Structures are given as structure tokens and as C-alpha cells.
Amino acid sequence: MTLRTLESLGSLEGKRVIVRCDLNVPLKDGVITDDGRVRASLPTLNTLIEAGARVVVCSHLGRPDGAPDPQYSLEPVAKRLSELLDQPVAFASDTVGESASDAVAALEDGEVVVIENLRFNAGETAKDDAARKAFAGELATLGDALVSDGFGVVHRKQASVYELAEILPSAAGLLIATELDVLDRLTESPERPYTVVLGGSKVSDKLGVISHLLPRVDRILVGGGMLFTFLAAQGHAVASSLLEKDQLDTVRGYLADAEERGVEIVLPTDVVVAESFSADAAHEIVAADAIEESPFGTSGIGLDIGAETAAVFAQAICDSKTVFWNGPMGVFEFPAFAAGTKAVAQALTEVDGLGVVGGGDSAAAVRQLGFADDQFGHISTGGGASLEFLEGKKLPGLEVLGWA
Ligand code: ADP
Ligand code: MG
Numbered sequence: 001m002t003l004r005t006l007e008s009l010g011s012l013e014g015k016r017v018i019v020r021c022d023l024n025v026p027l028k029d030g031v032i033t034d035d036g037r038v039r040a041s042l043p044t045l046n047t048l049i050e051a052g053a054r055v056v057v058c059s060h061l062g063r064p065d066g067a068p069d070p071q072y073s074l075e076p077v078a079k080r081l082s083e084l085l086d087q088p089v090a091f092a093s094d095t096v097g098e099s100a101s102d103a104v105a106a107l108e109d110g111e112v113v114v115i116e117n118l119r120f121n122a123g124e125t126a127k128d129d130a131a132r133k134a135f136a137g138e139l140a141t142l143g144d145a146l147v148s149d150g151f152g153v154v155h156r157k158q159a160s161v162y163e164l165a166e167i168l169p170s171a172a173g174l175l176i177a178t179e180l181d182v183l184d185r186l187t188e189s190p191e192r193p194y195t196v197v198l199g200g201s202k203v204s205d206k207l208g209v210i211s212h213l214l215p216r217v218d219r220i221l222v223g224g225g226m227l228f229t230f231l232a233a234q235g236h237a238v239a240s241s242l243l244e245k246d247q248l249d250t251v252r253g254y255l256a257d258a259e260e261r262g263v264e265i266v267l268p269t270d271v272v273v274a275e276s277f278s279a280d281a282a283h284e285i286v287a288a289d290a291i292e293e294s295p296f297g298t299s300g301i302g303l304d305i306g307a308e309t310a311a312v313f314a315q316a317i318c319d320s321k322t323v324f325w326n327g328p329m330g331v332f333e334f335p336a337f338a339a340g341t342k343a344v345a346q347a348l349t350e351v352d353g354l355g356v357v358g359g360g361d362s363a364a365a366v367r368q369l370g371f372a373d374d375q376f377g378h379i380s381t382g383g384g385a386s387l388e389f390l391e392g393k394k395l396p397g398l399e400v401l402g403w404a
Contacts, residue, residue, distance in 0.1 A: 002402065002403065003171075003172040003176070003177065003180070003398065003401050003402055003403050004170065004171040004172060004401050004402045005156075005171055005172065005177065006044075006047065006048075006147065006171050006172075006173065006174070007148075008171050009145050009169055009171050011162075012048060012051045012052065012053040013051060013053070013109060014052060014053075014054070014109050014146070015053055015054065015145060016038050016053075016054045016056060016104060016107070016142065016143045016144045016145075017048055017054065017055055017056065017143060017144065017145050017146070017147055017167070018056045018058060018139065018142055018143035018145070018146045018147070018164070019041075019043040019044060019045065019048065019052040019055060019057050019058070019146075019147045019149055019173065019330060020058055020146065020147070020148045020149060020150045020153075020160045020161060020164070021037075021044075021045075021058070021059045021150050021361070022037055022059060022060075022150035022151060022152035022153055022381060022382065023037055023038055023041065023057075023059035023061065023074065023077045023081075023151055024037060024059065024060055024061050024062065024152060025037050025038060025061070025077060026360075026364060027061075027062075027071075027076065027222050027292050030076055030137050031076070031126035032076060032077065032080055032096035033364075034191075034363070034364045034367055034368070035080055035084075036363055036364075036367065036373070036379065036381065037152070037381050038077060038080050038081055039182055039373075040175050040381045041057075041081075041149060041175060042084060042085065043126070043173075043174040043175065043178075044147060044149045044173035044174045044175055045081075045085060045112065046085070047114065047174065048147065049085070049087075049110045050110075052109040052110055053108075053109070053110070054107035054108070054109060054110075054111060055110075055111070055112040055113070055115065056104055056107075056113055056115060056142050056143055057078075057081070057089075057112060057114045057115070058114075058115050058118055058139070058160055059074060059077070059117070059118065059150065059159075060097070060117060060118045060119045060124065060153070061073075061074055061077065061113075061117050061119070062117075062119070063119065064117060064120055065385060066119065066120070066121065066122030066124075066125070066126075067120060067122070067329070068094075068116075068117075068120045068381045069120070071238070072114075072119070072120075072286040073116065073117065073207060074091070074114055074117050075091055075112065075116075078090075078091040078114035079091075081112070082115060082200055085112065087111075087112070088111075088112075088221070089112045089113065089114055090103050090106070090107075090111070090112070090113040090114070090245075091113070091114050091116075092104075092113055092114070092115040092116055092348065093116055094111055094115070094116050094120075095115050095116045095117065095118055095120055095121050095139075096115075096121065096135070096139055096141075096142070097265055099116075100115045100116070100142060101141070101142065102113070104142050104143075115142070116381075118158075118159075119295045120158050121135055122135075123135025123138075123159055124158055124159045124160060125156075125158050126159070126160075126339075127378060129163075129390065132157075132158065132159040132162070132163050133159070133163045134291075135159040135345070136159040136160065136162075136163035136164040136166075136167055137167065137315045139159065139164050140161060140164060140167045140168050140211065143168060143300070144168070144169075145168055145169045145170065145171075146164055146165055146168040146169070146170040146171075147170070147171055147172070148161065148165055148170060148172055148173060148176065148215050148397060148398075148400075148401055149172070149173025149175045149176055150170070150176075150386070151175055151179045151380070151381050151382040151385055151386075152300060152360070152381050152383070152385055153382070153385070153397060154176065154381035154382070154385050154395045154396070154397030154398050155382075155384055155385045155388040155389075155393070155395045155396070155397065156397065157396040157397075158178035158397075161396070161397040161400075162396050162397060162400050163384045165397070165400040165401060166400060168401070170401060171401065172401045173302065174260055175381065176398070176401075178378075178380060179380055179381065179382065179386070180213075180403075181387075182354075182356055182377070182378045182380070182397075183324075183380075183386055183390065185354060186322065186324055186354075186356065187216070187389075187390065187392075188355070189402075190321075190322040191215070191322050191353055191354070192218060192321060192322070193218040193219070193320045193321060193322075194216065194217045194218050194320065194321070194322040194323075195218060195219050195220075195221065195316055195317060195320040195322070195323045195324075196209075196213055196217050196219075196220045196221070196323070196324050196325075196326075197220075197221045197313065197317065197323065197324070197325040197326070197327075197344060198210070198214075198220060198221070198222055198223070198224070198226065198325075198326055198327050199222070199223040199224025199225070199226065199227070199326070199327030199328050199329045199330075199341075199344075199362075200224045200226065200326065200327025200359065200361065200362070201224065201225040201226070201242065202225070202226070202244070203225075203226040203229045203230075203244045203247050203251070203329075204246075204247055205384075205387070206260065206326070206327065206330050206387065206392075207247065207250055207251075207254070208387070208388075208391040209326075209387045209391050210254050210344060210389060211254065211257075211391075212391045212392050214254065214257055214258055214261055214263055215261065215389065217268075218263065218264065218320075219263060219264035219265070219266055219316060220258070220263065220264070220265050220266070221266045221313050221316060221317075222265060222266065222267055222268070223268060223305045223309070223313065223327070223328075223329035223330070223340060223344070224327045224328055224329055224330065225241075225242035226242075226244075226264050226300055226327070227252055227267060227268055227271070227302070227305070228242050228243050229239040229242075229243055229244045229247050229248065230255075230265075230267050231267060231268075231288055231289075231291075232245075232248060233248050233251040233252045233255060234255070236288065236289050236291065237291060237292045237298075238291050238292075238302065238303045239273065239291050239292045239294070239296070239297065239298050239299065239300040239301065239302070240298065240299050240300060240302050241265075241273075241291065241300075241302035242301075242302075245296065245372065246285070264318060266312065266313070267288065268288045268305045268306060268309035269287065269288050269308055269312070270286065270287055270288055270305070270306025270307070270308045270309050271285070271286065271288050271291065271302045271304065271305055271309070271361055272284070272285050272302065272304035272305070272306055272339075272340075273285075273286050273291055273294040273296060273300040273301065273302050273303070274296070274300065274301050274303045274336075274337070275295075275296045275299070275300065275301075277300065277301055277303070277331075278334070279333075279334040279335070279336065280336070281301075281303075281336075282295075283295075283303065283336060284296075284336070285306040285307060286306075288306075288309075292294065303330050303331045303334070303337040304329060304330025304337040304338070304339060304340045304341075305329045305330060305340035306340075306346070307339070309340070310329070310339060310340045310343035310344070311343070312348035313329075313340075313343065313344055313347070314343050314344065314346065315347075315348075317344065317347035317351060317355075318347050318351065320351060320353065321351075321352070321354070322353055322354050323348060323351050323353070323354070323355045323356065324356045324358060324390070325344060325348055325355070325356065325357050325358070325362060326357075326358045326359040326360055326362055326383060326386070326387060327361070327362060328341045328361055328362055328365045329343075329344050332365045332368070332369070335347055336363075338369060341365050341369065342369050345357075345366045345369055345371055346371075347367070348376060349375040349376060351377070353377075354377045354378075355376055355378075356375040356376070356377055356378045356379075356380060357376050357378070357379045358379075358382070358383055358386040358387070359378040359380070359383030359386075359387075360383045361383070362383070363379050363380070366379070370371075378402075
């Protein structure tokens, strides 16, 4: 079975359509630092506006504790959305209260309201099925249909993603359709050579995808914080770098499995080691098997891949026909440790084939480093969701829309 599309909802003229977006943008002092997710929601919203629907946009933002918390208000997002849609966008100061129901009742055909952060309500993410169902029931009073388009949350069984889709006539939006199209190309007969680049901070988050991809890919390049667990698994000392000791055996298992399958796992030969975890820390490039011989000894922290490694990774990427990249190569937030991430991003723009960036921080990194979205084959809005999809897991938010 495939996803139910917008067309399956019939004519939407005059209908109240709830759109579950993922507008979980990074904010700094109330200012949006990367509006990629707002932009990604536009195709669906514009389609609904043109169809004459009364559009009720909902999303989560950050991790408030199931109660209102002004620092996670969607109001700045509603403002940005209004600029991007080039039309007024109303804002409701609650999610299922009086403000929301009044604002929805006041909508004319083709108008848009953003209701307040879903996670200001404990029911949205409740573990208890009945609590989620009850909250979904309240949300359902705001619409005649649901368009699910928050790709970043389809791997979560949450009220607006799952239970609401069971209550209202529901379909997938255009963003979800596009994301799945690309992920399908990564799993069903991708063009070879197929290279996966993994980085970021948590090895344990990404191990599942390694085991699932090993039978399908030609090589895996390992950078970011997770590289140190790989180096340690090979018996190298990593000083004070990020290390997940409880994953060492699993990593050794993957290394052995990869060798058996003829999949290359490419580990860095050099790394940038810093005196401390800070933007202006003294730092030096050292060989990956001599990290504790840096001037900082056992207190050194590896914060980026080295220049030699970056060149090797870039070459491997450029030589590929299909590349999936998740997780920055270093602490790119500090300019002194962004070079590895930049080199990988640059190489990805030069791939003669399909180059995909997945993951919230990875997407933010490429934009922060000055790349434009259209330089890549695709930038996925959902890190966790795309990883779980590539791991072959069933995603509840897609299953409920007819995906099997
Ligand atoms: P994504 O959101 O793209 O999936 P992750 O959330 O897994 O990526 O990881 C992103 C974070 O990893 C970034 O904040 C970056 O600073 C951090 N990171 C990368 N390399 C290192 C490192 N060597 N040590 C510590 N943190 C790192
Ligand atoms: Mg992240």
C-alpha cells in the first residue's frame, strides 16, 4: 500500500484542514536561525491555500514540558510563515482552547492560522494511549481533515501524528511524499558506488543504520564524535574525546561484519585535537593512532577530522553515484573545527548522482557554512525519521497514512 495523497481528500474548498507540520526550527533569542523547515512546508500550504481550504497549521517546537513555556512559542514561526507565504497568518495563543477555536472559526477560504505549540499540552507526547487519544479528539474539533506533513516526526507515535490521523480523514502532504521518494531511491537499487557518511555526536543513535546499510552500501565514512568509539574499538587511545564505552563490542562486530562483506569502513587517519571544548581552544592536527601524543596529552579532545582525512573523504564522496550523509564531521558550531564538515559538504555538492543530507544539525551546518539548499540532491528535514526509515523500521506516522 502506498501513502494516501492530498487528492484522496476530495475537494477542500471551504473545508478546515489541519496541517501537521514540523516547524521545529532553531531559535536564538526569539530569532529563527535556520528557516529551512518553514520553507519546506510551503508547497503543501500553498496547494491548500490555492484549493480554497481554511488552513490550520500545527507543530511542535523544542521540548517544553507539556505546559506553556513562552521560550517555545510558535509566534515567531507564524510571523516568518506569513512573510514566506506573502499573506497574513493568524496566530492562536493556545492549541485547543478558546483562542484556537475562535481563530479557526474566523478563517475565510484560503486563509491560514498557526495554533500554539502542540507540546504545550501533555497529551501530545503522553505515553498513555488514552491520554494521546483524548488530546487528538480535542484537536480534531478544529478541522474536517488532516494533512500530515511533518516528516521529522513520522517516527513518533504522538497524538497529532498518529491518533489524529485515525480520527479525521487524513493524507500525506507534499513534503512527506518528496522525502519518501528520495529515501526510496536510497534503499531500492541505488546507483553504485554508494557511500554513506556518518558523523554527529552519538554513536548509539546511528548504529542501527550501520547494521541495516552494511549489506547495501560500498563504503561507510566515519567522522564526528562517533569516530572515537571506532578508533577505540581498534585499540587506539582517544584521550578525552567523546567515547561510548558500552558500544565498543557492537562497533567491533560491525567492523568484522563489514570486512566479511567487502564493505569499506573508512576511519580518519588524522584528527584535530583541542586543549578544551571551546571555540578558541588551542588545537593541533595529529595522527589518529597518536591522539594522546598531542601537546594536550590525555586531556586533549578530538573536535574535527584532520585535513588529510577530509581530502580522502571528499575524494570518496566525489567518486560515488549515491551518497547519504548524516552527522557533522566535527564541532562545526566553532569555526575552528568546521573544516571537515565543510569539505564533506563541498564534495557532496560535486557528486555526479544523488547526494542527500539528512539530520537537523547537518542541514543547519551546510546552511551555516554558506551552502545553498539547491546545491544538494536533497536536504532531508528529518534526521531521526530518515535514519529509522533507512534502518527498515516501520514508522507509525506513515503507517497510519496507508504506507506499508
Ligand atoms: P544530526 O542532527 O545531523 O543528526 P547529530 O545530532 O547526531 O547530527 O550531531 C550533531 C552534533 O555533533 C553537533 O552539534 C556537533 O557539534 C557534534 N559533534 C560533531 N563532532 C563532534 C566531536 N568530535 N565531539 C563532540 N561533538 C561533536
Ligand atoms: Mg541533531
